[in-house]
Amino acid sequence: MTDKSPDVALADRFFEDFKKLKSEISKVIIGQDEVVNLMLTSIFCQGHSLLVGVPGLAKTLLIQTIASALDLSFKRIQFTPDLMPSDILGAETIDKDRNFKFIQGPIFANIILADEINRTPPKTQAALLEAMQEYSVTVAGQHFPLERPFFVLATQNPIEQEGTYPLPEAxxxxxxxxxxxxxxxxxxxxxxxxxxxTDEKPKVNHVLGAKEVMEYQHLVRRVPVADNVIEYAVGLVHKTRFESEKAPGITKEYIEWGAGPRASQSLIIAAKCNALINGKYSPDIEDVQAVALPILQHRIVRNFKAEAEGITIAKLIEDLL
Structure with a gap:
């Protein structure tokens, strides 16, 4: 971005609006600064997030508060073993004139909380994941686009695994x-x-609307990145693959499967947003490092030796960095 670029002024506005967003959210959400940063970054990167935490840590309240500050529609879907795809997407019914009519499901909102996504079978999980990828749903041969911006926050409980269907790596x-x-x-x-x-409920003011959110999403995409930063991000991902010539000893010893090309793309887009929220106009290697853990930790599969020795994925990523 050059000094005279209109994107510079927009980046400055984004930096100020991001601070206002954090200020409004902090009225309700206390002590989760890094989590809020990552959630907002995900939205402005046009991505989705998986939130892993034990019950009672205000996961639902967090996403409701973000939806309020962004003035976006919000729906919560409780995932259970008997949940069907039509319970998410919607279904066709026959009206009083005997015509087919599509009744929209809860997926038709800007922000979706998929609560305990691993409690529902793969068929129902897939219905949500298709919407995440394509930003549209298909019901009875009809194609329905989803309103943008569209963001899914899925939660998982890390301590109760009985009766769950873990999400496949893909x-x-x-x-x-x-x-x-x-x-x-x-x-x-x-x-x-x-x-x-107490009876007092803090009021969260609207900071941005859908139009501004989408404007900032496009701004993030336009942020320039130096070649050496892109090469660092791709090199970091290659280090997670045991068959790569860049793979260090710990990868060959402890990692069964490494991250794919989507991880490299994610590192760069998230680094762009991380630069903007810190008042910079272009990301550097430190911005890639700042987002590496939440991007890579669900894309790496440890081998049996790592599990037996108690080597965590977070520790492996730390060593790779």
Whole structure:
């Protein structure tokens, strides 16, 4: 971006609006700064996120608050073993004149919370993942585009695995980020208890609408990137593949499958947004490193030796960085 480029002014506006968004969200969500950053980054990158955390960490409240601050429509879908694709997409019914009429399902909203996505069978999971990829649904041979912007936040509970259907690696790859939600600090939890045990409810003001969100999504795509940054991102992904000439010893020893080309694309698009939210006009290697963990951790499969020795994927990514 040059000094006279209109994109520079837009980038400056985005930087200020992002700060306003964070300020509004922090009225309700306390002590999850990094998670909020990643969620908003995912939206502005036109991506989707998988949020992994134990119950009671305000996952639903978080996404509702973001939807309010962005003035976007929000729907929550509780995934259960008996959920059918039509419960998500909608179905055709016959009206009083005996004509077929399509009744839209909850997928027709800007922001979708897919709560406990791994509790429903693969057939139903696939119905959601098709919408994530194509931004449209097909029901009874009819094609229905989804309203943009469209963002899916899927949650998983990491401690209760009985009766679940884990997402296959190919489907996990559709998510831009895999975000780990941890317990709040002592002081944050004190503040949470103070804020949530009274009748007073903080009001979240609208900061952006759908039009502005899409404008910023296109801005992120236009951010220029130096060749050495792209080469660093692609090189990092190649380091996760044991058959690559760039693979170090730890990859060959502990990784069964590495990340695919979508990981390289994700690293660059997320690095672009990370640069903008930090007041820069172009990403550098530090921006790639900042988003590497949530992008790579669901795209790498450890081998048996790594599992037996307790080597986590996060530790492997840290070593690769």
């Amino acid at each position: 489907q996990l790859d559709r998510f831009l980020f895999n975000i780990s939600l941890t317990y709040p600090s002592f002081q944050s939890e004190v503040d949470i208890v103070k804020n949530t045990t």
